[in-house]
Amino acid sequence: MDARGCLLPQPWMAEPATRQVLAVLAAGGGRARFVGGMVRDALLGRPISDIDLATDLEPGRAMALLAAAGIRVIPTGLAHGTVTAVVGGRHFEITTLRRDVETDGRRAVVAYTDDWAEDARRRDFTINAFFADGDGTFYDPTGGADDLVLRRVRFVGDPDQRIGEDVLRLLRYYRMLARLGIHGVDEASRAACRRNAGRLPTLSGERVRGEIERILAVPDPRPVMAMMAEDGILPPILPMASAFHRLARLVLLEPAADWLRRLACLVEGGVPAAEDAARRLRLSRHETQRLGMLAGPWAGPDLLVTDPQATDLPAPGRPLRDRLYAVGEERLRDRALLAAAAGLDEDGRVRDILAAVAVTERPVFPLKGRDLVAMGAPRGERVGQVLAAVEAWWAAGDYAPDRAACLGEATLHLCGQP
Structure with a gap:
């Protein structure tokens, strides 16, 4: 943002597709502004893929205008006032300004409004309540700019009320901390999360899974996961995810983040606990099988072998090719990392194994x-x-x-x- 309170020019703002969508809505008597997380990410210099817009036009009117201009439009969320325009491969999610009429902690009944500040007040966090015009003019109705500078995640208005409207916002709070890094913590927001942790079991497994996956996929989830444990957030949803000492080792070793491998690393209690976690998060069959395979036992280096009597780690060359052919690259890499995370790599061979796996092709039997x-x-x-x-x-x-x-x-x- 520049000194005039404008969003600095962004390539996607000048794209013909963007200009066309904004012009069509304006020609119909409406106003459209960039909104929410994408404005936040633009301010942080992060890449933008799909574009989110807020408008004071009702959804039916917006759809009619876009269709009349020859723009493909999809009624992706009409119940919540959202349509998606597709222009040249770029997706524009366009949502009518709203106010909450009724909420029950899981879903809201909304009514449309033309009041931009009212729409901002119903959003979750101040750093997600930004608007910007097509020329970059920036609007901050809830004072989120200062929070963004401090990397502070703060609920809009009363934290308990925001969580009461949608309990998932509690997990989103920690997910935003994971993305931004824990710097200036808003204690009122954090305290509200602690107070409302007992409401987490009312959420569907699919919604919880989405947030846990995003948290565990950040480059280093350790600080936020530790905070969630300290705040009593994990026990109501994943009581078996408590092996933070293993996660600490894994993050330092792994070549790339893998949220399911990290979850397996956290799980205490072996396969039964992994199966419980999979049920709670409504994992797919493949994910459930993988989590069970990775979650234990943690008794010895036989995690890395197919022969239960074997206790050695595979050496480069023929033994490694045998193991690769038996279990595949992903499983061998996962098990090597998890063995090290469990403290079973006293001689430091796991790094050698990972390096060898990276340059060794899995044999492929040439007949069917x-x-x-x-x-x-x-x-x-x-x-x-x-x-x-x-x-x-x-x-x-x-x-x-x-x-x-x-x-x-x-x-x-x-x-x-x-």
Whole structure:
């Protein structure tokens, strides 16, 4: 923002698509302004993808104007006054100014208004209540500019009232802290979160999952997760997520953030606790399976092996290729990281394993059952037996035999000459 209280020129503000949408709404007698989190991110110098607009036009009127101008428009959230215009691949989410008529902690009944300040007062945080005109003129009805400078997350108006309108705002508070970094904490907002933590179980698992995923996906979620535990936020939603010592090690080791791996690292109680976490967050079947596989046991370095009797970590070369072929790159990397996070890497070999995995391709068996059928093998159990035998022969050769060699070996088996 410049000294005149204007949003500095942004490339997306001058795009023809942006200018067209603003012009169409203005020509219809309305006003549209950039709004909320995208204005905040622009002020922080962060990239903008989709563009959020607020308008004093009612949704039906906005849709009619856009459609008449040949702009594709989607009624994405008419119940809440939101439509989406699509121009040249850019999405514009356009929401009519609103005021709350009734709230129950999960959803709100709204009425439209033409009062920009009233719309700002119903928003969650001061740093999400910004508006900006197409020329960059900046509006800050709730005093959020100072909060943004201080990286302070503060509820608009009374914190308990804001949380009472939508309990999810409680988790959003910590998610915004995770994104901005914990600097100047607004104690009134934090205290309200503590007071209202008991209301968290009223939220759906899907909504909780969305916030937890975003928190755990930031570069370093440790400070905010520790604050959530201290404030009593985690026990009502994820009581098993308490192994912060493991998370501290994992964040320092991992090559890139992975929210599910970080969740697994936090979970105490092995597979049963992981399954409980998956149910609470309504994870997909694949996510549930992965979380269960990663969550334990934490008893020893056999986390990294497929043979329960083995206790060694895979060495570069043949042992690593064997392990890669057995479990895949993702699983091997995950288990190596989690073993180190659990303190099972006293000799520091996990870093070597990760480096080797990064430059080692997982072997790919070059035959399928259909290849044997094409050779004349009858469909059925025999195909599986021969395929398994050739695969074992190929693996014993350090995965080196190519497709032609594997076809030759298959021919020998089909002819009764293994």
